[in-house]
Amino acid sequence: MALQACGFGQIFRRFKPHLLMVLVQMGYTFLYFITEASFNHGMNPHVYITYRHIVAGFAMLPFAYFLERKGRPKLTIALFAEISVLSLLGVSLTLNMYFASLRYTSPTFLASVVNTIASLTFIIAVVLRLESLNITSPRGTAKILGTVVSLAGVTTMTLYKGPAMRNISGAFIHIQGNQIHENWLKGSILTVASCITWSVWYIMQAVTLKRYPAQLSLTTWMCFVGGAQSAVFTVFMEHKPAAWIIGFNIDFWSTIYGGVVCSGIIIFVQLWVTEQKGPVFVTMFNPLSTILVAVIAYFVLGERLYMGSILGGVIVIIGLYLLLWGKEGDQETSIKPQELSYLDYEKQKEYKKQLVSNSSVEKEVHERDP
Template sequence: MAVESCKFGIVYRRFKPHLFMVLAQVGYTFLYFLTEASFNRGMNPHVHITYRHIVAGVVMLPFAYFLERKLRPKLTLPMFIEIFVLSLLGVGLTLNMYFASLRYTSPTFLSSMVNTIASLTFIAAVVLRLEAIDVTSPRGMAKILGTLVSLTGVMTMTLYKGPILRKLWGAVVHIEGNKIHENWLKGTILTAASCVTWSIWYIMQAFTLKKYPAQLSLTTWMSFIGAAQSAVFTACIEHKRTAWIIGFDINLWCIIYAGVVCSGLIIFIQLWCTEEKGPVFVTMFNPLSTVLVALLAYFVLGEELYLGSIVGAAIAIIGLYLLLWGKERDQEVQIKSQEPLHLTYEEQKESKLHVIISEEKALQMDP
């Protein structure tokens, strides 16, 4: 029984980042539909972003203050400026473009385009030497091929529709509001721009975490600073005071869910996984959200599902597993190469003693 428990613990520790990222994508899946319902009811996307990050900051603050009191580095002016830029890329600029595009597109399209972040992040990580690639090894080729295959799946879902699948039943849940998306081109441009800045944000996290290795505190800072940035932006483009009034309806629940789960818990999970596995690992789970959104829209909301979505999703998932396989092999090679570094002090002395004895014997045998 103890052996089985030990084996389970080893497996859990090894695949804990994978489990956390799957749960994060499930959390994002529900967010797509909650925000669409909220925006269709008249919620301003920029007001939504401001409020949700205020909620996230308030919720995360006690945990960051007490749990990371000894771990949190001193906040210098250069570090604050770096966090300010990180907040702008992750909240103030990116999310405002991202959620504004939902007014002109659909949740399925939006979740499909987000998958391009993985490819962009992978390319940037290779250029900045955050991701090592050995093109002569199977694991290196798997990472390259996985990225290309995943991107192919995303493009298939976006550009190819194919025949409509027959609905098995009617909609279980109805999202009220206007579902007519009037400017698809504008929405596509906003989504593409947000994907580029989002990719830069993931890369920048890896550098910031090396200097500020306190994920809870960093999440809290980004939430408050991002909320302030979004508030300034919203005040410049939205002059109606009624836009800031939130009733006890779907808008309130959407803000609470987005703030606590997505801008708080999930951002913390992503920061932790970025430090453990790197930014490419985090972004490669985005295709899972695409599949979940398409399935939920089809089975629960009664939306149309095209054959191209299924084919593209399958291709994207294959690419995801190829890249993850390559990264796992990379980690195993790295662990094996570092094994001598984990010897205890006594083991190191014993190893050195064996080397000295061997050298003395070699000298004695040398004529």
């Protein structure tokens, strides 16, 4: 029984990052619909992002302060500047473009285009020499081919809307104020631009974690700084004071959910998984939310699906998993040297301890029997 429990424990530890990322994508799936309902109700997207990250900052602050009080590195001016840039890329700039595009497209389109983040992250990592690329190997070829196919898929979704698919049945749930999105091209450009800055954010947070290895504290800082940046941006964009007032309705609940769950817990989980598995691994689970969003939007909410989104989404997912198949080979080969170096280090420590022990014994014997 103990051996069986030990076996389950090893399996859980091995697949813990995979399980966490599945839960992350489920959390993001619900976010698409609750935010769309809030925006259709009249919530300003920029005000939403500001409130959401202020809520997230206060929700994460106690955990960051008490749990990382002893191990948190000193925050220097240079490090704070780096966190400010990280907050701009991951919070204020990216999310303002991302959620603004929801006004002009649909949750299904957004969830599909997000899949290109893996390919964009890989391209940026190769340019910055953070990723290896051997074009002569089958896996290296798969990386290149997967990247090209993914980008072709998002281009298809952006430029080709296509006919709408006929709904088999009516909507089971009606989102209040549901409307038809007209400016598809404008929304597409905003979505793609947000994915590019999002990809840079994934790369940069992997670098920042090496200098500031405190995930809870980093999440808290990003939420507060990003919320402040978004507030400044919103003041210039929204001149109506009434836009800042929200009632105890869908606007309130979308803000709480987005702040506590998505900007707080989910970002912390992603930082942890990024530190364990790398930024490309984190993006490999995006197709799960694409499938869940498409199913819920079509069958439950009765939202129209366009042929361009379906075709482009399938192409993107095929390209994504070609890229990830190539990446898996790198992970397999990179783990072994790390394990060997760790074992060598442990052996060296034991050897040094043995030498110190032997020398102390010899000294004691020599003192007793000169």
